[in-house]
Amino acid sequence: MSTELTLRCAWVTRDPEYIEYHDAQWGRPVRDGRELFAKLCLDGLQAGLSWITILKRTPGYYRAFAGFDPVVIAAFGEADVERLMQDTGIIRNRLKVQSIIKNARAYLAMQEEGVDFAGFLWDFVGGRPIVNRRQGDGDIPATSKESDAMSRALKKRGFTFVGSTICYAFMQAVGMVNDHLVSCPCHAECQQAWGIGVTHRGEGAV
Template structure:
């Protein structure tokens, strides 16, 4: 199987690339998981976060949005000290505040997914890039979505993180043209 170059160095990266990256997602729990993990990545490698993913799932009740919205300061300190997560307290606090913001969007839009996908016209943006180096760190759309998320109280949602998040949930398909997962190369 041919892959995007960034995914070749580790089995966890390959698995994520082949099964999740740029695959359209509409489940609020999974989308919240990706938002949390992308925010945790700030300043770190994606491989570091994937290695901690099970720790995040255990710490945050498999990303149950209601549970995360109701975490106490004591709960977050316990998570920081006793779970395999990035131990940056602001990142951990953002899980709670982002869960609360997601809950508000669910009440207003019916789902977090509907709010997000509205920004992409409810259709994945299919790109054709020749190399990983052509993939931008951010786009006009990620800047607009970042601003929309921040206005609603989200944390760790700058334009670069938001673009990675958009890739993670399939709003953007950035598989390079030679990758087996590129939309023109898929057999399914």
């Protein structure tokens, strides 16, 4: 194994697409509400599946779900569900297809209430990333008190496929939590992107 690959987080494989995702996307803070909506839906799709399975189908999902435009998705009816169930570019799971539609409607309901989706989500980490100092994969939890709270709040608002494990994976992906191993170059890169004002936690801490 190359030195470069060894330095990355242990979960990264030799798959070029996975490497690009780890290096350029995972853990990089996302503040745009529409982008957060898309990522929350995509993370929910990995329930029972590996992330690489979803990652390789992400372009298909953006195409099938109108670029994850909540306004368009919220108007989808049963005919659209049946159409999507024939789409080989996505995972043809009816519950997961319907979940994205439900989530779009929940997103729009929040907008109608004047709730900023990005602000709502980032509030669970106090508006700034939590920077952990993980030494190995064994230090990384499946959930946290923040993901527990996010899951409860999202479910209350009608979102689906948003259990605490999904929410924690989402928080890692969008930079709310920096769970790159300290040995990984991306740990420092993500931290430096924010500079001061991040919340630090001890080694192995949740």
